[in-house]
Structure formats: C-alpha cells, structure tokens
Amino acid sequence: QITLKESGPTLVQPTQTLTLTCAFSGFSLRTTGAGVSWFRQSPGKAPEWLALIYWDDDKRYKSSLKTRLTITKDTSKDQVLLTMTDMDPVDSATYYCAHRRQGFGELFDQWGQGTLVTVSS
Amino acid sequence: DILVTQSPSSLSASLGDRVTITCQASQDTSHFLNWFQQKPGKAPKLLISDASKLEMGVPSRFIGSGSGTHFTLTISSLQPEDIATYYCQQYDTLPITFGQGTRLEI
Numbered sequence: 001q002i003t004l005k006e007s008g009p010t011l012v013q014p015t016q017t018l019t020l021t022c023a024f025s026g027f028s029l030r031t032t033g034a035g036v037s038w039f040r041q042s043p044g045k046a047p048e049w050l051a052l053i054y055w056d057d058d059k060r061y062k063s064s065l066k067t068r069l070t071i072t073k074d075t076s077k078d079q080v081l082l083t084m085t086d087m088d089p090v091d092s093a094t095y096y097c098a099h100r101r102q103g104f105g106e107l108f109d110q111w112g113q114g115t116l117v118t119v120s121s
Numbered sequence: 122d123i124l125v126t127q128s129p130s131s132l133s134a135s136l137g138d139r140v141t142i143t144c145q146a147s148q149d150t151s152h153f154l155n156w157f158q159q160k161p162g163k164a165p166k167l168l169i170s171d172a173s174k175l176e177m178g179v180p181s182r183f184i185g186s187g188s189g190t191h192f193t194l195t196i197s198s199l200q201p202e203d204i205a206t207y208y209c210q211q212y213d214t215l216p217i218t219f220g221q222g223t224r225l226e227i
Contacts, residue, residue, distance in 0.1 A: 026169065037217070043170065046208055046219040046220065046221055046222050047157075047165060047210075047219050048219070049202075049215075049216050049217040049218070049219075052195060052215070060215050062216050063216070070135075096164055096165075101170075104170070104171070105153060105212055105213075106125075106212040106217055107153075107170055107210075107212055108173075108217075109167050109176070110167075110172065111163055111164040111165055112164065112169075113163075114164050
C-alpha cells in the first residue's frame, strides 16, 4: 500500500524559505521509473503542479517558479523535500506530494493528505 | 503550457440524474487525461486515468471518454456521495495542468 504524508511549518513569514517534507512508504525512489511530484492548491482553486523528482535524480520544475524551487530526495529515509524561497502571501496554499505510477508517464495516482501553509507576518 | 478548459464550473443535479462534465485541451494530449474527485478538506482522488480507465474501487457509474483535445466525464446515475468538485488534468506534457474544476451539487 502506497502512502505519502507531507509535513512542515504551518505559518511562514513573508520572504522566508519554506521547507516541506514528503515521507512515503510502499515504494522506493531507487526503483527505475519511480518519481514524486509536489502540487499545491489555494482555497477554491484548482491544484497546481510545482516540481517532480525521478528515481535517477532528474528534476523538473514549473517554469514560473523555477528560480524559487528546489526538490531533493533522501532515498535512505524514503523522503522527498521541497524548498521554496522568498515566500509571499500568494503562496499560501495546501501543499501535496504524490506518487508517480511507473510506466504510465507523468501519472500521479496517490496523493498525501496535504499540509496547509499560511504566509503571513 | 497546455490550457485545459473545463465546463461547467458548477452544476446542480438531482439524485439519479446523468451528469456530464467536459474538458477541452488547447492542444492534442492523446489519451493522457485524468479525472479527479475532491471533497472538502481532502486530497484529490484519482477516479479515471488515461481518459477512460477506471481506477480500482471506483464505481462503474463513472465513465470517462474522449481523446485528443475533447474529453468527458459522465456520472450515469448521481448518488449522494458524488457531491464533490471534479477536476480534469492533462499529463501528456509538463507542466501538468488542471481544468478549473466543476462543483457538483444536488
């Protein structure tokens, strides 16, 4: 059974750096084809894809946020981290990580429960 | 980026009704389109992948169809537990992009 769980600060001050952790089980990022993405969703809006890391450490980012995002993995801990610099109130959202179904392209089928991040002074 | 236009944005229907939601992609996405269901305070749940493949455990009243740029999600007989917001999502090309969502009410 694949599970993912996001964690991190619930409140971040403007201009600060946000670091989120996705702890997962039921799969390994050592496995060829594996990957994890981060999404976020502001209240009343559609989800937005942010970043993706593959088993081979290849990474992809949403182009408009590329300068602010870093995605990394710790395969020994089964974790994926996302850092976002220079946080702004518009970055307030629920952040989700999701599992990439191997062999199906960029299909992310299992999502974590999400973690709510508020950016405010 | 591929723009995905979903309609309607909200829909009111009665129990037992047949409900249809549509998504139009700004370019050919082949069959690389998913449908998600989201209930308040919960993560999106994948209902249909690859335009028409029902995920395990999803009731057969959910039907996905289409290819290329035009896709539909049909609920054949609306049930109370289907109250949610539905999103289509293309995954043919990064960045993955979503439709604006359809809020379904009874």
